[in-house]
Amino acid sequence: MEKVIEVQHLSKSFGSHEVLKDIDFSVNKGEVVSIIGSSGSGKSTLLRCINLLEKPTNGKIIYNGENILDDKHDIYAYRTKLGMVFQQFNLFDNHDVINNCTVGQIKVLKRSKEEAEEVALRYLKNVGMENYIHAKPRQLSGGQKQRVAIARALSMEPDVMLFDEPTSALDPEMVGEVLRVMKDLAETGLTMLIVTHEMGFAREVSDRVVFMDQGVIAEQGHPEEIFNNPRQERTREFLKRILKDV
Amino acid sequence: MSLESIIKVAVDNWPMFVRGAGMTLLISIVGTIIGLVIGLLVGIVRTIPIPDKGGKRVLLNIANKLLSVYIEFFRGTPMIVQSMVIYYGTAQAFGVQLNRIGAAIFIVSINTGAYMSEIVRGGIISIDKGQFEAAQAVGMTHVQTMMNVILPQVIRNILPATGNEFVINIKDTSVLNVISVTELFFQTKSIAGATFSFFEPYFIASIIYLIMTYTITRILRAAEKRFEGPANYIMAGNQMQVERL
Ligand SMILES: Nc1ncnc2c1ncn2[C@@H]1O[C@H](COP(=O)(O)OP(=O)(O)O)[C@@H](O)[C@H]1O
Numbered sequence: 001m002e003k004v005i006e007v008q009h010l011s012k013s014f015g016s017h018e019v020l021k022d023i024d025f026s027v028n029k030g031e032v033v034s035i036i037g038s039s040g041s042g043k044s045t046l047l048r049c050i051n052l053l054e055k056p057t058n059g060k061i062i063y064n065g066e067n068i069l070d071d072k073h074d075i076y077a078y079r080t081k082l083g084m085v086f087q088q089f090n091l092f093d094n095h096d097v098i099n100n101c102t103v104g105q106i107k108v109l110k111r112s113k114e115e116a117e118e119v120a121l122r123y124l125k126n127v128g129m130e131n132y133i134h135a136k137p138r139q140l141s142g143g144q145k146q147r148v149a150i151a152r153a154l155s156m157e158p159d160v161m162l163f164d165e166p167t168s169a170l171d172p173e174m175v176g177e178v179l180r181v182m183k184d185l186a187e188t189g190l191t192m193l194i195v196t197h198e199m200g201f202a203r204e205v206s207d208r209v210v211f212m213d214q215g216v217i218a219e220q221g222h223p224e225e226i227f228n229n230p231r232q233e234r235t236r237e238f239l240k241r242i243l244k245d246v
Numbered sequence: 247m248s249l250e251s252i253i254k255v256a257v258d259n260w261p262m263f264v265r266g267a268g269m270t271l272l273i274s275i276v277g278t279i280i281g282l283v284i285g286l287l288v289g290i291v292r293t294i295p296i297p298d299k300g301g302k303r304v305l306l307n308i309a310n311k312l313l314s315v316y317i318e319f320f321r322g323t324p325m326i327v328q329s330m331v332i333y334y335g336t337a338q339a340f341g342v343q344l345n346r347i348g349a350a351i352f353i354v355s356i357n358t359g360a361y362m363s364e365i366v367r368g369g370i371i372s373i374d375k376g377q378f379e380a381a382q383a384v385g386m387t388h389v390q391t392m393m394n395v396i397l398p399q400v401i402r403n404i405l406p407a408t409g410n411e412f413v414i415n416i417k418d419t420s421v422l423n424v425i426s427v428t429e430l431f432f433q434t435k436s437i438a439g440a441t442f443s444f445f446e447p448y449f450i451a452s453i454i455y456l457i458m459t460y461t462i463t464r465i466l467r468a469a470e471k472r473f474e475g476p477a478n479y480i481m482a483g484n485q486m487q488v489e490r491l
């Protein structure tokens with residue numbers, strides 16, 4: 001299988017605190033991978049290292065056969081290949097919905113306004129937000145914001161979509177609409193890497209589930225394997241804890 | 247010192263008052279706008295992420311030091327002194343007589359720029375970090391992030407402070423009379439000298455200053471309201487509209 005992104009011996013420290021410890025990890029083309037684990041285990045940091053919002057302390061990130069941590073690598077071009085969806089949505093507050101989805105295309109990908117709007121509209125339809133193109137972010141509900149954020153990321157037509165707890169900041173009644181959009185995306189064959197606490201979703205949608213604990217990948221495998229027969233004691237404990245909560 | 251005498255001075259000298267007020271407005275408007283641009287540029291430079299090593303790091307550190315010196319100097323000294331130093335200093339050092347209006351605009355601009363830099367800095371800090379990250383995540387460079395996402399929000403947020411600087415500039419341009427710029431205070435002084443009346447011309451000047459500052463304050467309030475935009479959005483009703491955007 002073709003690897004889209006491969007992380008080798010990745011480590012990240014904040015000061016003396018080693019948050020990621022020698023991580024080896026890859027995502028294959030078309031694969032949907034969920035990352036689960038307790039809060040503080042390093043899930044967000046891993047995602048943020050992958051798109052270089054955090055600078056890894058050590059290791060390699062291989063994309064298209066090249067280590068993008070090499071000094072000469074164009075990190076801006078690389079980032080356009082990764083779509084990022086944040087827990088807090090982070091829509092551009094000064095832009096309306098359609099411009100949120102076009103500004104990156106126009107400024108970074110140098111697409112024409114017309115083309116950018118056409119692409120944006122296509123993805124806004126996918127997430128069911130095409131009727132809100134002139135709304136400002138502050139006029140939208142959390143679920144709507146997150147769907148726009150997903151359309152914004154998709155509008156750059158990335159190779160991989162990264163989701164960092166996309167439903168954790170949402171009111172419970174809005175979680176479903178976002179998960180539904182993500183499930184639809186997964187079915188289109190998009191490559192997705194999702195940090196989530198939605199165990200039901202991870203189990204249903206993922207091709208592979210990765211369990212992180214204290215900065216390492218403790219266990220990974222097919223969702224049924226992880227959820228029914230975890231090999232590690234700490235995976236079992238985590239699942240017991242989190243499945244009891246919901 | 248009666249109403250008649252005030253009216254008489256005003257009627258006799260209105261062209262000079264008007265020209266003085268015009269000059270005051272010109273210098274303050276241009277100075278405030280250039281000052282705002284300086285503030286924004288300084289804001290862009292000061293928020294460039296500093297790399298861990300390399301020549302760029304050294305350059306950025308030097309640039310940041312120089313900018314701090316600039317800001318401290320112009321905020322820490324009176325504009326009246328800056329005017330003298332810059333106007334007469336350049337004359338003595340380089341033997342060039344600066345154009346007075348040019349010098350006045352220059353002084354007000356860099357002075358305002360120093361204040362605006364700090365205001366812009368505060369404005370940038372107040373923007374949620376997530377906005378920077380989202381812009382970076384779509385592949386924007388630092389300058390693209392600032393121009394397309396951060397600064398438009400900063401400008402909106404600092405509009406009241408910018409208006410305040412503008413009002414201050416209208417009043418403070420009066421110090422430029424020390425380099426004989428024909429702004430309102432200078433004109434008033436000339437009128438007083440020519441007519442040997444003092445209360446009347448200065449009283450009229452105070453009214454003109456008040457009208458200018460009050461009007462501008464009102465205009466800026468209205469602009470702030472407009473900048474906030476409508477409270478509601480228009481739903482794109484049907485498919486046709488959506489297609490046409
Ligand atoms: N910018 C930062 N500075 C210092 N420590 C950080 C920073 N970001 C994350 N950490 C620490 O790294 C650890 C992992 O954080 P994170 O990756 O956010 O975990 P998770 O997403 O799994 O909850 C936590 O202990 C957190 O406090």
Ligand SMILES: [Mg+2]
Nearest residue numbers: 043044045165
């Ligand atoms: Mg996290």
